[in-house]
Amino acid sequence: MIGTLFTLAPILVFSTLAISFISISLPRFLKKLNINATNRVSFANKNFLNTIAKWGLGLRELKRYHAKTVFSKVIAVSSNKLEDSEINKMRVIAFSQFVQGIADVIGRIIIPLIAGVLYFEGKIKFGAIVTASYFVNDIFNSLWDFSNNINLLNSSSDLRKKITNLTQEYPHLESKKNPNKIKLIKTTNLVKSFTNRSQIKYPDIYIKKGEHILLTGVSGCGKSTFLRLILGIEKPSKGKVEYYDNQNQVIIPDFDQIGYIAQDVTLFPSSIRDNITMFNDPLNNKVSEVLQKVDLDLSVKEIGSIINPDNILLSGGQKQKIILAREIIDPKSFIFLDEPTSAIDTKTTTKILKIISELPSTIIMIAHNLTPKQKLMFDREIHFSKKGSDENDNT
Ligand SMILES: Nc1ncnc2c1ncn2[C@@H]1O[C@H](COP(=O)(O)OP(=O)(O)OP(=O)(O)O)[C@@H](O)[C@H]1O
Numbered sequence: 172m173i174g175t176l177f178t179l180a181p182i183l184v185f186s187t188l189a190i191s192f193i194s195i196s197l198p199r200f201l202k203k204l205n206i207n208a209t210n211r212v213s214f215a216n217k218n219f220l221n222t223i224a225k226w227g228l229g230l231r232e233l234k235r236y237h238a239k240t241v242f243s244k245v246i247a248v249s250s251n252k253l254e255d256s257e258i259n260k261m262r263v264i265a266f267s268q269f270v271q272g273i274a275d276v277i278g279r280i281i282i283p284l285i286a287g288v289l290y291f292e293g294k295i296k297f298g299a300i301v302t303a304s305y306f307v308n309d310i311f312n313s314l315w316d317f318s319n320n321i322n323l324l325n326s327s328s329d330l331r332k333k334i335t336n337l338t339q340e341y342p343h344l345e346s347k348k349n350p351n352k353i354k355l356i357k358t359t360n361l362v363k364s365f366t367n368r369s370q371i372k373y374p375d376i377y378i379k380k381g382e383h384i385l386l387t388g389v390s391g392c393g394k395s396t397f398l399r400l401i402l403g404i405e406k407p408s409k410g411k412v413e414y415y416d417n418q419n420q421v422i423i424p425d426f427d428q429i430g431y432i433a434q435d436v437t438l439f440p441s442s443i444r445d446n447i448t449m450f451n452d453p454l455n456n457k458v459s460e461v462l463q464k465v466d467l468d469l470s471v472k473e474i475g476s477i478i479n480p481d482n483i484l485l486s487g488g489q490k491q492k493i494i495l496a497r498e499i500i501d502p503k504s505f506i507f508l509d510e511p512t513s514a515i516d517t518k519t520t521t522k523i524l525k526i527i528s529e530l531p532s533t534i535i536m537i538a539h540n541l542t543p544k545q546k547l548m549f550d551r552e553i554h555f556s557k558k559g560s561d562e563n564d565n566t
């Protein structure tokens with residue numbers, strides 16, 4: 172097309188190229204404006220959802236104090252901000268189209284104008300004006316679509332980068348492709364730094380399939396963080412966590428095959444039975460047996476009763492027993508337990524430890540204050556010092 176235009180008159184080509192260049196470059200200048208507008212919408216959207224989540228949970232409390240209007244007000248403020256950011260984004264898109272449109276109109280007018288001048292100077296024939304207008308129209312039509320699409324693409328470039336980083340930070344999102352063949356978990360030079368400049372350095376740890384490990388250390392030395400690091404819930408600041416299979420190949424494990432009891436137990440607002448079976452009905456007939464194992468004496472009626480998150484009828488220890496029953500009823504091949512018996516008496520703890528010790532699963536359990544006899548129910552103990560730098564083996 173440019174070649175045909177060139178045969179008509181080189182000046183037409185250079186003018187077309189110059190205006191096309193300006194038109195193509197405009198998205199680069201408008202990029203920051205578009206990104207900011209999209210980020211503002213994303214930020215406002217996130218705040219809006221957070222507001223609903225935070226205030227929604229406390230709705231009952233607000234109702235108790237006849238303060239429902241507070242909820243309407245905060246939701247209104249948050250949704251107004253979201254609306255403002257949407258309007259602002261539309262304004263930025265309209266502005267980008269306007270600027271792009273100026274370049275487009277200039278191109279469509281100037282090229283035929285130059286062709287006209289050349290015709291009057293007798294440098295080109297009349298047919299060339301028509302041909303030039305026709306070509307120029309085609310070129311600028313394509314450029315118009317191209318530039319507007321680039322503007323739209325640019326506007327979300329920051330968000331796309333964040334989404335890519337997120338999927339890299341949480342490899343388990345992709346992990347289901349790999350079967351569960353973990354033979355060894357190995358950590359190397361693991362360091363976790365926090366924004367408040369505190370830092371935890373870990374010794375290199377090997378956990379072999381089938382081992383039952385007790386993880387101890389003073390409060391705050393980084394035990395819970397360690398479990399979250401090997402579970403991929405948190406990303407190491409330095410070093411790495413590797414899972415190996417039978418062939419000593421590094422694999423991305425199926426994290427769904429790892430049972431995890433976090434330090435703060437959460438129960439779902441459903442029946443105690445559902446909280447144990449995790450809605451897997453074929454396990455229902457094993458519920459009373461497993462409750463006996465964890466020493467939780469409940470009637471069938473109580474097992475079927477719905478747990479209210481605000482319910483004070485369940486003690487801390489009872490909640491822990493429900494969660495332990497969840498892990499025991501259908502044990503996963505790896506089970507990580509973060510102080511699962513901290514609110515349970517010593518005698519029952521011994522009973523539960525015995526059941527755990529008989530599981531064929533690989534176990535890592537964090538616990539404080541176990542008796543020497545209870546400690547012996549594990550294959551070995553890993554002890555983190557204050558700086559997380561030494562390891563003891565009690566086998
Ligand atoms: N998100 C975070 N931001 C800042 N610091 C953090 C964060 N998470 C953990 N830490 C710090 O890391 C340290 C270790 O925390 P972690 O919960 O792993 O300790 P722990 O050994 O499990 O303690 P405990 O026995 O009391 O449960 C703490 O001193 C805490 O201040």
Ligand SMILES: [Mg+2]
Pocket residue numbers: 394395396434509
């Ligand atoms: Mg902890």
